[in-house]
Amino acid sequence: MTVDASAPPTRRAVLPPQRGSIARRGSVFLSRHPRVRLSLLLGAPLFWLGLVYIAALAALLITALWTVDSFTGQISHTWTLDNIVAVLTGSLYQTVTLRTVGVALLVTIIDIVIALPIAFYMAKVASPRAQRILVIAILMPLWASYLVKAYAWRSVLSQGGIFEWLVAPFGGHSPGYGLPATIITLSYLWLPYVILPIYAGLERVPDSLLEASADLGGGTWSTLRLVVLPMIWPAIIAGSIFSFSLSLGDYITVNIVGGANQMLGNLVYSNVGAANNLPLAAAIALIPILIIFAYLAAVRRTGALNNL
Amino acid sequence: MTGAQPAIRLTGLTKSFGSVTAVDEVDLDIAPGEFFSMLGPSGSGKTTVLRLIAGFEQPTSGTISLLGRDVTDRAPFDRDVNTVFQDYALFPHMSVLDNVAYGLRVRGVAKRARQEQARAALDTVRLGGFADRKPSQLSGGQRQRVALARATVVQPKVLLLDEPLGALDLKLREQMQVELKELQRNLGITFIFVTHDQQEALTLSDRIAVFNDGRIVQLGTPAEIYERPASSFVAAFVGTSNIFDDSTSQALLGRGGVHSVRPEKVSVATENLPLVADRTAAGVLAEVIYVGSSTQLIVDLDAGTRVVALEQNDAHRVASKGRGARVTVGWNDSDIVTLTAPALT
Numbered sequence: 001m002t003v004d005a006s007a008p009p010t011r012r013a014v015l016p017p018q019r020g021s022i023a024r025r026g027s028v029f030l031s032r033h034p035r036v037r038l039s040l041l042l043g044a045p046l047f048w049l050g051l052v053y054i055a056a057l058a059a060l061l062i063t064a065l066w067t068v069d070s071f072t073g074q075i076s077h078t079w080t081l082d083n084i085v086a087v088l089t090g091s092l093y094q095t096v097t098l099r100t101v102g103v104a105l106l107v108t109i110i111d112i113v114i115a116l117p118i119a120f121y122m123a124k125v126a127s128p129r130a131q132r133i134l135v136i137a138i139l140m141p142l143w144a145s146y147l148v149k150a151y152a153w154r155s156v157l158s159q160g161g162i163f164e165w166l167v168a169p170f171g172g173h174s175p176g177y178g179l180p181a182t183i184i185t186l187s188y189l190w191l192p193y194v195i196l197p198i199y200a201g202l203e204r205v206p207d208s209l210l211e212a213s214a215d216l217g218g219g220t221w222s223t224l225r226l227v228v229l230p231m232i233w234p235a236i237i238a239g240s241i242f243s244f245s246l247s248l249g250d251y252i253t254v255n256i257v258g259g260a261n262q263m264l265g266n267l268v269y270s271n272v273g274a275a276n277n278l279p280l281a282a283a284i285a286l287i288p289i290l291i292i293f294a295y296l297a298a299v300r301r302t303g304a305l306n307n308l
Numbered sequence: 309m310t311g312a313q314p315a316i317r318l319t320g321l322t323k324s325f326g327s328v329t330a331v332d333e334v335d336l337d338i339a340p341g342e343f344f345s346m347l348g349p350s351g352s353g354k355t356t357v358l359r360l361i362a363g364f365e366q367p368t369s370g371t372i373s374l375l376g377r378d379v380t381d382r383a384p385f386d387r388d389v390n391t392v393f394q395d396y397a398l399f400p401h402m403s404v405l406d407n408v409a410y411g412l413r414v415r416g417v418a419k420r421a422r423q424e425q426a427r428a429a430l431d432t433v434r435l436g437g438f439a440d441r442k443p444s445q446l447s448g449g450q451r452q453r454v455a456l457a458r459a460t461v462v463q464p465k466v467l468l469l470d471e472p473l474g475a476l477d478l479k480l481r482e483q484m485q486v487e488l489k490e491l492q493r494n495l496g497i498t499f500i501f502v503t504h505d506q507q508e509a510l511t512l513s514d515r516i517a518v519f520n521d522g523r524i525v526q527l528g529t530p531a532e533i534y535e536r537p538a539s540s541f542v543a544a545f546v547g548t549s550n551i552f553d554d555s556t557s558q559a560l561l562g563r564g565g566v567h568s569v570r571p572e573k574v575s576v577a578t579e580n581l582p583l584v585a586d587r588t589a590a591g592v593l594a595e596v597i598y599v600g601s602s603t604q605l606i607v608d609l610d611a612g613t614r615v616v617a618l619e620q621n622d623a624h625r626v627a628s629k630g631r632g633a634r635v636t637v638g639w640n641d642s643d644i645v646t647l648t649a650p651a652l653t
Contacts, residue, residue, distance in 0.1 A: 211364050212397035214384040216411035216462060226414070230401045 064282035083283035104247035123202035177259035194239035201235025313376035321370035332522035348519030398443035405439040411462035573643035574617035585638025
């Protein structure tokens with residue numbers, strides 16, 4: 001046996017010094033001053049939020065109130081509502097806004113309809129092993145680049161692509177590039193963001209509630225309508241906020257598979273780039289922000305945010 | 309079949325989860341209007357039997373009949389049985405009234421009628437004033453009563469109760485036991501009550517089935533179960549027992565086999581004082597435990613066995629002699645219960 005003879009077989013516990021070290025005194029001070037502790041904790045993130053988030057939004061609003069000198073192309077810092085009036089009254093902007101909102105709404109509805117059964121299967125039916133595999137399968141597409149996935153759909157939906165090959169035996173055609181293709185692609189892109197919150201919401205519904213409903217005579221449909229849906233409503237809303245707001249601001253997918261159609265993002269992009277009219281772009285960018293505010297306000301009225 | 313149909317008849321009921329057999333060939337008849345308890349340690353299969361009757365699980369083999377009709381393959385919502393869940397399973401987003409009215413609602417009862425019936429059911433559990441609250445605003449005992457009202461408002465033939473009092477504190481539990489018994493008498497329906505609390509089962513039941521390892525090890529009235537346990541498992545699980553193995557029985561009782569005697573049937577006297585009993589043995593008082601209404605005396609017999617006796621707290625107490633005192637213990641032959649030999653595991 002090899003025993004280290006130099007180590008004395010002492011059983012005395014070695015305790016750290018009770019006082020003296022700066023770290024310890026700092027801890028004592030903080031534990032006695034909860035407000036200082038709180039401000040130290042929140043200081044950095046609040047500063048970051050203020051600078052990056054609020055300041056950027058404010059800059060956007062201010063930029064929208066400036067104008068561009070059409071001759072020099074320089075931004076002139078004279079205050080004007082011209083851009084906002086143009087955006088609100090121009091028929092182009094109205095059409096594109098309606099189109100964008102329509103696409104975002106359709107994408108949201110399609111995603112919820114697809115996500116509900118998948119999330120239900122994951123949370124309530126699948127074995128723990130299958131559940132883990134499904135979560136990974138749903139997260140997997142998020143590891144691939146957005147652009148790659150959009151181009152993949154462009155290939156799928158192309159003339160003679162996989163989609164056409166699949167539906168041709170049933171007399172179907174590929175929708176080609178246009179709004180339907182945009183809706184399909186966006187629905188695919190944002191589906192994980194809708195499945196995951198609904199799955200999390202369903203996980204929080206105890207199985208005994210489903211059993212209680214069945215026990216009391218509720219069939220599948222009654223149980224879903226009266227017990228499950230009301231309980232996961234906040235989770236559905238959370239998912240819809242993701243898919244709706246992400247669709248609202250998208251301009252790449254519509255460029256790739258949308259044919260000649262434009263969404264609000266495209267107008268912003270072309271005004272920043274080709275048209276070199278940053279103030280007008282800012283004014284257009286305010287539209288989705290207002291729509292999201294209106295959407296959140298409407299959601300709040302349903303009470304869905306109270307339980308988040 | 310003679311006489312009335314049993315409310316519940318289980319025939320060869322078996323349920324396996326993978327390689328584990330939770331319920332093993334259970335045969336059981338439960339009479340209409342009976343307060344029937346299924347008692348056993350956790351994992352003994354009693355809850356699984358309840359879930360099989362409710363329809364939440366499908367049996368591996370065997371049948372379940374409800375009032376003579378085979379319901380083995382029916383869905384839970386298609387059986388005239390209702391369950392009071394261990395965690396109550398109240399719908400958190402509904403008011404108390406809507407919870408109670410739920411069973412009527414899914415049966416298509418009109419709103420006014422179902423609310424009336426639900427209010428009446430809430431009155432019977434003395435929660436009439438709580439109709440508009442949410443379950444989260446109620447105490448444990450109140451939630452328990454809402455669960456009872458919700459399960460009984462649809463007038464089931466059989467009410468299944470899965471350890472319904474498990475989450476309540478002792479005082480409330482005793483109060484709810486009385487209420488449950490009254491409710492069952494008033495409704496006149498069959499109650500099947502699952503519990504691991506032997507005291508609760510003895511207090512409430514008309515009959516008890518003691519479960520162990522997925523089987524019924526004894527079936528009988530509370531008095532039969534308590535006074536005439538059939539095996540050392542039942543003797544040890546239901547109440548406290550002094551169990552004498554073969555050699556101890558030879559020494560103390562003069563016969564072989566396994567025997568038990570309840571602590572309250574064992575009398576104790578200070579050595580040299582007379583003790584009226586069929587058989588006596590000498591020993592030393594090893595421990596004195598005061599339990600309120602009585603005192604538990606633990607005596608190490610000279611024969612090498614430890615015996616527990618229960619002594620009423622009256623004037624001439626052996627307990628006052630303290631630990632180490634020489635005592636005589638005694639019991640009557642009629643209080644000795646012969647047990648089947650314990651299963652060798």
